[in-house]
Amino acid sequence: MDERAALGLIGDALPDAGDDCAVVGSTVITTDMLHETTDFPPGTTRYTAGWRSVGASLSDVAAMGAAATAAVAVYGAPSFEERELRDFLRGAREVCETTGARYVGGDLDGHEEFTVATTAMGETDTPVMRDGATPGESVCVTGRIGRSAGGFRLFETDPERANELFRFEPRVAAGRAVAPHASAMMDSSDGLARSLHQLGEASDCGFAVEYDRFPVHESVETVATDGTDARELAVHFGEDFELVFTTDDPEHVREVSPVPVSVIGEVIEAGVEMDGEPLPDRGYTH
Amino acid sequence: MDERAALGLIGDALPDAGDDCAVVGSTVITTDMLHETTDFPPGTTRYTAGWRSVGASLSDVAAMGAAATAAVAVYGAPSFEERELRDFLRGAREVCETTGARYVGGDLDGHEEFTVATTAMGETDTPVMRDGATPGESVCVTGRIGRSAGGFRLFETDPERANELFRFEPRVAAGRAVAPHASAMMDSSDGLARSLHQLGEASDCGFAVEYDRFPVHESVETVATDGTDARELAVHFGEDFELVFTTDDPEHVREVSPVPVSVIGEVIEAGVEMDGEPLPDRGYTH
Structure with a gap:
């Protein structure tokens, strides 16, 4: 099945999925995976990769109308170069700072392809979903x-x-x-x-x-x-x-x-x- | 640098990292990445993979003494087979059910190697950290x-x-x-x-x-x-x-x-x- 059909399957199986974030009480949470071949063209710095990947999850929090509170990331790479890792962390931290969220860490994974998995959380009592649009607006x-x-x-x-x-x-x-x-x-x-x-x-x-x-x-x-x-x-x-x-x-x-x-x-x-x-x-x- | 040195670097850069979970107010959050070559031996079913990968993050929540509230996962695979995906979701949901957490969804990623990134959250006002042990205990x-x-x-x-x-x-x-x-x-x-x-x-x-x-x-x-x-x-x-x-x-x-x-x-x-x-x-x- 293609990705859209698969996402439909997830949406059917999990009533909480299907919007930009899942809603758990007053907390919203979202997760994404980005990787080299599809998301980071040659020339993308690790600083940009950290910024962009964490930013993608923060954007989902924004789309719920929520206040962003925290983000984490897994950094998967064939090797851990100090400079690259520091640059990545700086990008992740700085994009969080633009939103008021805290970048609180994550994990490392030895991984053949440079791959980043990010998760962001936010808080709102009144999340804006995708299903409220009315003709005339x-x-x-x-x-x-x-x-x-x-x-x-x-x-x-x-x-x-x-x-x-x-x-x-x-x-x-x-x-x-x-x-x-x-x-x-x-x-x-x-x-x-x-x-x-x-x-x-x-x-x-x-x-x-x-x-x-x-x-x-x-x-x-x-x-x-x-x-x-x-x-x-x-x-x-x-x-x-x-x-x-x-x-x-x-x-x-x-x-x-x-x-x-x-x-x-x-x-x-x-x-x-x-x-x-x-x-x-x-x-x-x- | 090796993985331990790299984790040390993250710990130094991010004061919130370094325990089983990061602590954000009364919320604890943790993220992990698992993949085929290192974590899922040949013969591992997708049901087991869903259970085990989400379970690994829930275990980090447990290690803080927190109540587990929710988990999400990214399912990265070269293709999305309906049966495999359903089995994975069932495993993820069932392991959450054993802990009282809700499995609220996640994302898909077309990825050469079968790779799973999971995040779990929990709640506690009194997290148990790693640094309180005293001789004689x-x-x-x-x-x-x-x-x-x-x-x-x-x-x-x-x-x-x-x-x-x-x-x-x-x-x-x-x-x-x-x-x-x-x-x-x-x-x-x-x-x-x-x-x-x-x-x-x-x-x-x-x-x-x-x-x-x-x-x-x-x-x-x-x-x-x-x-x-x-x-x-x-x-x-x-x-x-x-x-x-x-x-x-x-x-x-x-x-x-x-x-x-x-x-x-x-x-x-x-x-x-x-x-x-x-x-x-x-x-x-x-």
Whole structure:
């Protein structure tokens, strides 16, 4: 079975799974595994790897509207080089610091491929799930999309800039600010198109969005071969960690959010369309 | 640097790391990574793998004297076979059920080698750390040691029994019962010898233990080639998940513990000795 079918199986077997985090009382918890061949292009520093992998889990905490409290990581590598390990820990600690969470350690594993498993926890009494969107509401996204796509393409020519783009800021503060006004929320790690489909499926609704309203990151223009490619990177590439959410009060949300919020369209009864055309439910093949 | 030096580096960099779990307020959290080549001998079922990997993290929660609340896991494999995945989830869920924790899900990762990353959480206002042992106290162990060694050697001849031995019961209830009376505690996953050295280092003390008082699992006798081998398996093999702890009231502890507790020796000023001879600080090479 493919990964989506397998995730469906897990969701059916475990009623607590299936959102960005599992909810246990007032605690939310999430775990992720990243590894060299798929997640860290050649040139990714261990500092960036620590930042990004722990950040990915913190982003899931943000997507529940929770306060991030702590994170741990397992560092799996063929050998433990002091410099690399120190850099990794520094990245992990620093990304936690941007969110107010504590990086409290983890474990080591001798592992053929560089592999990182991260877990983050948070606290909230009112988690925002994926299933509350209602037709007529606005659909919004924080920050800019396509940043990771830009980074990914720059590793060969400008690794320093690429690493910088890979070290995103998890939207924990924005998630906290937006949560009281959001009816459904998730992060954009699978790409904006897929996020809309997932929110639509969970909430039993659809979305009508306009590409011109998408806040596309400036790096996309730098790396894209043409306009079609740019659109592909912005809409489907994913691996960004922005929040995608629905609200009936976008103006107020924009006022309270500590980062820019763009309204990209509205919630409709069914179907996901961009500029009046069906938007396919697929990520980028990379 | 080797794994122990690397763990030392993490401990220095992160004051919250270095015990069986990190402590965040009243929550304890721990994470582990297990993978096919080192942790799951050929013949290990996915049911056993799910049980054992989640159990390893629950054992760390037990070693803090905490109530286990929840666990998550990442299932990394080259392909997702429905039967295997269902068996894994069942094992993960069932081991949680033995402790009162909820298995709340996790993530999937396409990964060349079968790899599992687990995280468990627990709650306690009075965690038992490794650093409170005092000379004159008794040193104790729960259950029986060498069970995993027995299982490991039986995979070729009796895989069903081997799998059964690999599905240990995390000592969460025992940890809860023992905690109010324990001055230092950890689990025996690195082997009893190494656990004593680690407790001694953290508490700045030593131990004098007697081999005849060790509660050796009956499977060790079945698989050992001779008495020397049996002793090696019982003392150094590790990968068991019993609790090793110190207390000034062993009789009371034996009364309140839901599982058998053996007094194996006493806390001394310095050095770790077995039957009057220095006990080397090493695990089993396997």
